[in-house]
Amino acid sequence: MSIYTEKNRKTKKLIQTSFMQIIENKSFEAITVGDITKVAQINRGTFYLHYKDKFDLLDQIEQQLFEDLGNHIDELQKYYSSMQKFEKNQEQLAATLFNSIKMHAPMLKIFLSDRGRAGFHLRFRDAFSEKVRVNLEKNESFHTNLKVPMEYYLSFITSAFLGLIEQWIQNGLDKTPDEMTALYIEIISIIQKNQSGL
Amino acid sequence: MSIYTEKNRKTKKLIQTSFMQIIENKSFEAITVGDITKVAQINRGTFYLHYKDKFDLLDQIEQQLFEDLGNHIDELQKYYSSMQKFEKNQEQLAATLFNSIKMHAPMLKIFLSDRGRAGFHLRFRDAFSEKVRVNLEKNESFHTNLKVPMEYYLSFITSAFLGLIEQWIQNGLDKTPDEMTALYIEIISIIQKNQSGL
DNA sequence: CCCAAAAATGAACACACTGTTAACTTTTGT
DNA sequence: ACAAAAGTTAACAGTGTGTTCATTTTTGGG
Numbered sequence: 001m002s003i004y005t006e007k008n009r010k011t012k013k014l015i016q017t018s019f020m021q022i023i024e025n026k027s028f029e030a031i032t033v034g035d036i037t038k039v040a041q042i043n044r045g046t047f048y049l050h051y052k053d054k055f056d057l058l059d060q061i062e063q064q065l066f067e068d069l070g071n072h073i074d075e076l077q078k079y080y081s082s083m084q085k086f087e088k089n090q091e092q093l094a095a096t097l098f099n100s101i102k103m104h105a106p107m108l109k110i111f112l113s114d115r116g117r118a119g120f121h122l123r124f125r126d127a128f129s130e131k132v133r134v135n136l137e138k139n140e141s142f143h144t145n146l147k148v149p150m151e152y153y154l155s156f157i158t159s160a161f162l163g164l165i166e167q168w169i170q171n172g173l174d175k176t177p178d179e180m181t182a183l184y185i186e187i188i189s190i191i192q193k194n195q196s197g198l
Numbered sequence: 199m200s201i202y203t204e205k206n207r208k209t210k211k212l213i214q215t216s217f218m219q220i221i222e223n224k225s226f227e228a229i230t231v232g233d234i235t236k237v238a239q240i241n242r243g244t245f246y247l248h249y250k251d252k253f254d255l256l257d258q259i260e261q262q263l264f265e266d267l268g269n270h271i272d273e274l275q276k277y278y279s280s281m282q283k284f285e286k287n288q289e290q291l292a293a294t295l296f297n298s299i300k301m302h303a304p305m306l307k308i309f310l311s312d313r314g315r316a317g318f319h320l321r322f323r324d325a326f327s328e329k330v331r332v333n334l335e336k337n338e339s340f341h342t343n344l345k346v347p348m349e350y351y352l353s354f355i356t357s358a359f360l361g362l363i364e365q366w367i368q369n370g371l372d373k374t375p376d377e378m379t380a381l382y383i384e385i386i387s388i389i390q391k392n393q394s395g396l
Numbered sequence: 397c398c399c400a401a402a403a404a405t406g407a408a409c410a411c412a413c414t415g416t417t418a419a420c421t422t423t424t425g426t
Numbered sequence: 427a428c429a430a431a432a433g434t435t436a437a438c439a440g441t442g443t444g445t446t447c448a449t450t451t452t453t454g455g456g
Contacts, residue, residue, distance in 0.1 A: 007423080007432065028316065029227055032413060043434050048415065114317025118226065121319050122312065125361075148384050155365035156358050156385050163323075163357020167350050186346050187354050192390050205403065205452080230442060241405045246444065 012050050014040050016061055019054075020107070027115040028058065058117055065107060066127045072100040073131055093135060094161075094184055098177035101165050109169045121162070129158045210248050212238050214259055217252075218305070225313040226256065256315055263305055264325045270298040271329055291333060292359075292382055296375035299363050307367045319360070327356045 018040035022031055033054055037044045051057045076096040101108065111120045133154055137143055146153060161184075168180055175183065216238035220229055231252055235242045249255045274294045299306065309318045331352055335341055344351060359382075366378055373381065 011432080033415090034413070044414095045416085045435080046433055049432075053415080112320075114315075114320065116316045117312075118314045118316045118318070119312025120316070122310075122364075146388075148381050148388075151369075152362060152365050152381060153385060153388070155361040157361075159361020159364070160354050160358035163353040163355075164350060166320075166357070167353035171349075183346050183350060187351060188389065190344075190346075190351070191386065209403080231444090232442070242443095243406080243445085244404055247403075251444080 008050070011042070011046065014042070015047060015050060015057065019057060019061070020110075023110055023115060028054075028117050055117075061107075062111070062117075062120070062123065065104060065111075066123070069100055069104060070127065070131065072103070073097065076100075077135075090135070091181065091185065095177060095181045097161075098165075098168075098180045101169070102173060102177055105169050105173055108165075112166055112169065125155075125158055125162055128162065129154050132158055206248070209240070209244065212240070213245060213248060213255065217255060217259070218308075221308055221313060226252075226315050253315075259305075260309070260315075260318070260321065263302060263309075264321070267298055267302060268325065268329065270301070271295065274298075275333075288333070289379065289383065293375060293379045295359075296363075296366075296378040299367070300371060300375055303367050303371055306363075310364055310367065323353075323356055323360055326360065327352050330356055 015036060019031070019036050022035055022039060026035070031054060033047050034044055036054070036057075037047050051060070073093075073096055076099075077093065108124075110116055112124070133150070136154075143150075164180070164184060164187075168175065213234060217229070217234050220233055220237060224233070229252065231245050232242055234252070234255075235245050249258070271291075271294055274297075275291065306322075308314055310322070331348070334352075341348075362378070362382060362385075366373065
């Protein structure tokens with residue numbers, strides 16, 4: 001746990017930030033280990049002391065992102081939770097989500113684009129689905145009365161929400177998280193009035 | 199237009215099917231041109247007579263897929279079209295879509311997975327969005343009364359639909375297109391009863 | 397049937413990136 | 427000062443890239 005661990009951590013961080021700097025303008029598949037170590041100004045061999053390869057590097061960055069997002073959501077969920085009405089709770093979850101997405105928007109923008117890695121949107125959706133599922137299961141009557149398979153329902157609902165998020169990020173965060181929440185509620189109400197268009 | 203064109207077309211097709219055979223078990227990023235030509239039993243140089251590189255190959259396969267899907271939808275849309283009620287039309291569009299998705303499921307399954315190429319789901323959604331947009335614009339009152347930006351609405355709605363499709367494909371097409379349509383309608387009705395869970 | 401055009405082959409090429417190794421230097425704590 | 431950890435340097439064999447060029451095969455028109 002001494003300073004060695006600290007130095008180690010710092011180098012890893014340096015590699016990560018250098019990598020993120022490069023992926024701003026170059027697709028992941030085109031990035032080489034040499035590109036990264038040149039920007040980080042370290043020896044190429046040093047990279048391999050910390051990561052197996054560039055995929056391992058991205059895996060670790062991705063994992064940390066999901067952890068951060070998850071923790072942020074969990075923490076804020078504590079403030080509301082059980083004593084409140086179900087519907088109101090959902091709305092607050094949405095607002096919470098838009099906020100934490102905004103914090104990680106630069107990274108998400110890249111990872112969701114064609115510069116990222118294949119399948120990211122699936123891993124993102126799965127991580128997100130899990131949070132929604134836990135939340136849904138708090139409402140027992142909903143869970144037991146659901147006529148469609150849970151997996152399909154979750155996939156539909158989370159994909160819709162992520163679609164909104166993707167559009168938001170693609171638009172360069174042109175709205176505040178509160179505006180996004182309002183927009184989200186408005187869309188739901190359009191569907192409820194049966195004017196969905198689908 | 200002679201037999202040379204035909205021969206050319208056949209070789210391209212051979213390269214494509216060989217590639218699709220390989221990508222069943224190996225991720226796109228790991229596939230080499232040598233892998234492809236070995237399976238196709240042609241010279242590696244021949245590959246470069248037809249494609250710039252493996253990315254060009256995938257681009258062309260992808261483009262053709264979107265073209266096929268689009269044509270299929272357009273054609274079936276003709277049978278219903280304008281004289282019918284708007285809502286009924288939407289339901290038929292959904293049924294049509296589930297059918298054409300099923301036809302291309304093997305390829306879509308791979309391209310949407312982490313064996314495919316980054317950003318595929320975006321290109322897929324955009325192609326799909328376009329069809330939905332055209333369809334929505336037939337209903338003028340909807341279009342003019344829409345309170346949220348069209349892009350956000352489209353993103354929400356098409357992502358939701360594609361989420362359902364992704365789950366379906368992931369489940370190995372465990373339902374018929376008709377069952378999927380029923381399932382889709384049921385989910386919409388859940389949301390309309392305000393039990394959405396989001 | 398023969399010939400010119402197109403397509404495919406085979407082998408070689410320089411180049412770039414990979415992941416690993418081994419000897420060495422620097423940084424750091426005790 | 428010395429031992430341990432981290433990083434450096436340079437070299438390596440291996441693999442894939444995209445291109446070249448001389449050669450062979452396939453094909454249709456005259």
